[in-house]
Amino acid sequence: MGKITMPKLGLTMTEGTVSSLKVKKGDGVKQGDLLLVVATEKLTYDVEAPEEGLVLDLLVAEGDTVPVGAVLMFLGNEGEQVLDSELPLNIPENTLTRIDQGKSLKTTKESFSVGDSSVASRNSASPLAKKWARAFRLDQAAINGSGPGGMITKADVMKEAGKFRATPLARKQARDSGLAITDIPGSGPDGRTLSADVKAWIEGNSEQRVKVSPVASKLAADHGIDLRGVSASGRIMKKDILEIARAGASKASSSGLAGSLAQDSPGEERRVPLTPMRKIIAQRMFMSTSTIPSVFFNIEVDFGEFIRFRETLNGYLAEKGIKISFNDILMKICAVALMDVPLANAWYDPEAQEYIMHTDANIGLAVAVEGGLLVPNVKGVQRKNLVQVAAESAELVAKARKGKILPEEMQGGTFTITNLGMFGIHDFIPIINPPEACILAVNSVIEKPVARNGNIEIRPVSMIGLSADHRILNGAEAADFLAKVKKLAENPWVILIQDSM
Template sequence: MAHEFELPDVGEGLTEAEIVRWLVEPGETVTEDQPVAEVETDKAVVEVPAPVNGTVAELRAEEGEMVSVGTVIITFDVDGDSDATDDEGEPADKATTDEAATEDDDSTTDAAPTGADGRVFAAPSTRRLARELGVDIAAVDGSGPGGRVTEADVRAAADATDTVESGADDAPPSGDDADTDDTDDDVRSAVRRVDEEADDGGSDATPDEKPTAAEAADRDRTLAAPATRKLADESGVDLDAVPTDETRDGEAFVTPEQVQQYAEAQTEAQAADTAAVADTTADTAGDERIPYRGIRRTIGERMAESKRTVPHATHHDEVDVTRLVEIRDRLSDRAEARDTKLTYMPFVLKAVVAGLQEHPVLNAQLDEDAEEIVLRSDYNVGVATATDAGLMVPVVDDVDRKGLLAIADEMRDLVSKARERSIAPEEMQGGTFTVTNFGAVGGEYATPIINYPEAAILGLGEIKRKPRVVDDEIVPRDVLTLSLSIDHRVIDGAEAASFVNTVSAYLEDPELLLLE
């Protein structure tokens, strides 16, 4: 008996995820908690562990497919279970199997090709299609490479079943009833399926109602005159696909007029499709389309929510960080001796926390439902990080309680995991303030979008050598630009300027951080 495993909620409030990569294959033995798949949520790429010990029976989703939480994505044969045993615990039909095997070692059966473990070779989407169409995939001949069962094989099997059922229902009556007029209401179209009539609650079709050209009859046999068959060949038409409601001796019969109408309808449909494609691609020749989902879509949605919700205002300023540059350079060797790379960011985070402590309204959130401004007691600073998947914001918790080297080490680990897309969702939650360093790519000023529901975000520009007046003399100094965006519902411009002044004072004289 197979164990069905549903996609779990791998993050707070998530409703769907993308299957990035399967780590197992059907027939592979797995142990409990062994990673079986990598899925991308709207926050990060995470591994999904196996819930049981057993053997992978079936993968029910393809790589790249978006799957809703709660959907069965994989099934397992739990250790000790077996589909090949009967109620007595003995292999079912063993004698029959042995006899068949000894008759002809090179003989083939009607069953789909299987691997050494007795499993059918088919993609998850093909298996899903088989389930939807009610087809036993184990009984389908595979036409793909290595005997793999394709979707076309499944559809053909489903159509064959429909044809058999339809033929049984459409068989001409025996005896005197055989002379019943063909226009009787019980006579069905050769291309109308039994399941369609069941859905409609019975057939209301009249002899004047013709199936559309798009409806493929897919009959196994069609009667037609030689001239009609020649016309079909010249027109490139599959005679068995031509809709008809005429019959001869209980078999579908196609006329030349029907072949001509079907060929013209196909030509018109192809022309319409070509025109539609031309309309959509006329001005986009050579364009590349990238799926807008996962982390990229989440970033877009949150940025849009922030701009819709928050009235942004941005305050710009410059700060002389010449002494900061000197101190950081002096401490770098000592930090490297402790296997730590000391950048400017730990100094900035400590200066930011000092500013937040003096100006608590910058470390706040607006609770609109309660109509309250919540001054956060924690100092958890998010660090915006550029990754291949888009901008992610790992959060360094409790910055006020950590030293420069501890902050540097934690930042390095978080940023590395974010760029490798292995960061846990909880490592990007709980932030109270965010810092973004666009200066790393050469920018000076910007208008950062607030990481809602936070109330502010500080942007760092590039540190550049600029002329400054010191003791009435023009001298070169290292200058850092700051761009602070605020939620103007919560923070006034004067408070924003005062916060920037406090942060600047700590960056101009980093030794003040020793007092924090």
């Protein structure tokens, strides 16, 4: 029997979200089959079956966020069973929702609420108490602590567990069915709730109880949909909730009465939970703007020779099926300039109060994807020719848009380019991607009259901008870097000489 756990996809990763489950309990899988998709820190990752077998048990649902190393599912052979004693004590405390006589009980790591009352946070608990609370499937927020400052001790957990005598299998069956074990009367010794009691309760209350899958239950909570108002043939499934959400007919409870908002109701509001990617973007951008003393420069560049250079290269390489993009040339230009102004290629370590200098220019290109932004980077651009840069860049962009980018392809960037020229943007100030020192903003190229050698000519020009971390670069150094980029962009043939040196 094998365990599938949340993988660690980077040095800083602490948790991941199960964005999609591809199997269900009882499914047979072959080695290499896709089991689930994990979303974390701007990327998604496919978790594949390490060997052939059966899915013996699933411990997570779609949308669950769990720590690195947490068990997600068990794989084994036909006839094997997962005993309750084999279930990990570190089962993640996922959000559980149940409908009970019109009241919604929702428990998360951060909060506990019944109806309209809420407690801001869970009581503190000793590590041993937390371990036993998870083992007994108890809600830590509902346990009264007797330790110092109200801390929950192991004795408190055991006392609480004693109130609800139930076998481990009965507790698991109740949890899997979205039920509270305390609602089910027991027929065993000392009133202990048995597995048979759970089954009988489910069968006896089938008409009153809302049948809903765990995924549908979580989606309904996220969209504010009252499950009692959902009509479905049998069990309410994910597709039933999604249909209601898309139609804008989410139902809500107000003072115990079900209400609804018409799709075209004036003043309608809807809350949309942030995706894991958007959460990371929000955190990093807030950290950047609130902690980095950035300074911005821009300079006008004549792209006439740049355009001719690119057309000449692509004309020569067309027979080989190779195409050099605008961004590929810019990456090479920036790599040359970064070698001349190494502080623009540095990182800043605020804790150590040090610069981290890099010998390689690992240049990232901001790529817009569904739900956010990814910045894969080409490693060691200064050591590669344009054809190599173009091939690697195209591959990274394609993988990013397909959600197949790997963690190592997102890590280690030393400089970023963001290009909004295709949207007709003439000028913008980009936010630095920490811990990098700079980010280059590229705008649209437009034809405009320019004074040249005493004459007025129509030239393709554009503004390029640089946001720089003033803790690393002084104004003169940042301006020097941008001036070098301008000079190379207006004389791009020089980068071919650099490649041959």
